[in-house]
Amino acid sequence: MKLPGVNKKLLFTFSTVMVLFLGLLSVFLLQMKKGGDSAKTVDTEIEGVNLIYLTFNKNNEKKLEVKCLESQKKDDGKLLMKKITATIFKADKLDKDIHISADSGYAKNDFNDFYLQGNALISSPSFTLSSKSFDLKDLDILSTQNEAAFKVRDLAGKAEGGLVYLIKNKYVKMLRPKGVMQRSGRGYRFQAKILRLAEKKNLVLLDQEVQVEGDRSLIRSNRIFLQFNQDFVNLEWSTAYGNCYFQSIEIGKDGRQQSKEITANQIKMLNDPQGRLQKIAIRGNGKISLVDNSNISLIQSGHIEISLNSETQIMETIRALARGTLSTRGQDNLTVSGDSFLATYSSGGMLSEIHAEKKCEFVTEDISGTAARLDYNVANSRIEISGKDTAITSKKNIFNSSQFLIQTKLRNLSSDQGVKATLIPEKKNVLLRAKPVFVTASGMEMSEKGDVTNFKGKVKLFQDDIELQSGELIFETRSNRISCRGNADLKFISDNEKIILHGKTMVFHADELKIVLEGDARLQQAENTLSARKIELVFNRDDQLEKISAADQAAFSKKDLSGKAQFLDWFYPRKLILFKNSAEIIKKNAGTTRGQELTFDLSSNEISVSSAEDRSETVIRQKMP
Incomplete structure (x- = not known):
């Protein structure tokens, strides 16, 4: 059907324009749908009361609602308001509604920016x-330079310098926060110059002049990190940096x-899954002071780890992973150093062992030493040290062995692994001067609080030209007495002549300036030989031999001459030997001389004979060679 009076060409043009218009309109509406938030405002262009403002996000979800009792629009775009309440709804990146209230303030930029004053509250x-x-x-960055009260998670207090x-x-x-942190029903007071809380990372940072204090705990440092688990339920770990206490x-x-x-x-x-402290790691100039009812300990190292019982918070172990020192004062006074060490504690928190x-290195009372390994058992008051270069020092005396045992209560020291010792006598003894004495033995034991030192097994002693060997050698410091057992042999020089002594026992009596040999006693001086059950050597204060006495089957020999008696006195400087009681001297190829007392002159080889019965004397003069 044809419409009358309508030009076909004009109709075609009109249809084309309409299609283009509808297409453009569709594109525009689509872009509007993809664009920013849609908004609905009530009475924003005029001054009014009971203002309500709503904004929606792109999903047509309510994003913001603002209410106020009075409002006034200003030429600069600000909307002045009184008695403000607002809600930022949990849309976009928010997971909870945020509520705002204030006595007054203003909004601008289409209610994206606010200024709130007077009892301002954000929650x-x-x-x-x-x-x-x-x-x-931008409904996002909240800040104030005024003092602000806060409650964030388990933190509550005031930020004196404001917040962002x-x-x-x-x-x-x-800025400058002070407050209380609640954990496991306990409150911990904290303060710092800066506090940062990152909820997404469950992390709290206290920065500069930090202090956190509980009922029975205190920590101070330049900075403290607190890492919580999800939703801040439990504290996983905390780290303090710089000047930590x-x-x-x-x-x-x-x-x-x-x-x-x-x-x-x-x-x-570091805490356990329930948030209880179970481990402390310490780095950089670490010092630990421990005090209980009976013991005080100090630990120092560049790297220390402490393990605790999660329930009681009593320490279980302290481990130094870098060179450190542990000092304890209590049952024993002991200081231990090592490249690493481990201290273990009982369930009651008492020091139990140190490895x-x-x-x-260690020091206990007047005993100190070095070793490759040290083990200390507190209950038994027992220290064991071992290693190739193990050494002990006691009263200036030095002992070397591969292993030592120290009983701290008794102050006993012992070893059965071969010992070398350098002894510094406190006083001069017979022959032995107050200078280093060198001793080797299979083993040793120091007892009587260091006053008695006993060397056992293949004992050898050296000082200058003095040599001593025996099965056992005992130094008694208090009485200044030296004794040997188990066949003793002594070599020394007197008047430029070597003298060799032997006896089953040998005793140095410093107060009497004499050496006593007993049991198969023998003396050798050049060509002169003396034997008896007992021999005593008496010296002057300059260690010069004055007299030699022999008792019980005394026998003397010199080349082809020999003599015997029950007793014998050798006046060493005078070179005279007196034979007493059943004396007898035999000269080979020259007969025998007998008497109650016989005197033999070593210089002239003269023998003087006297008889107690008739007091007669016979002198036998031998030809001089």
């Missing part, structure tokens, strides 16, 4: 912030109190 289920005023930019809160990123920065007091089940103080460059505390390794 959500996870935080509450209040201050005299707040700036809110990135709402979408769940990040808050506070930590103090705590724990009371055991038996009522025993134990306190510890720690200083270091870094202190890291040290590599380049170990």
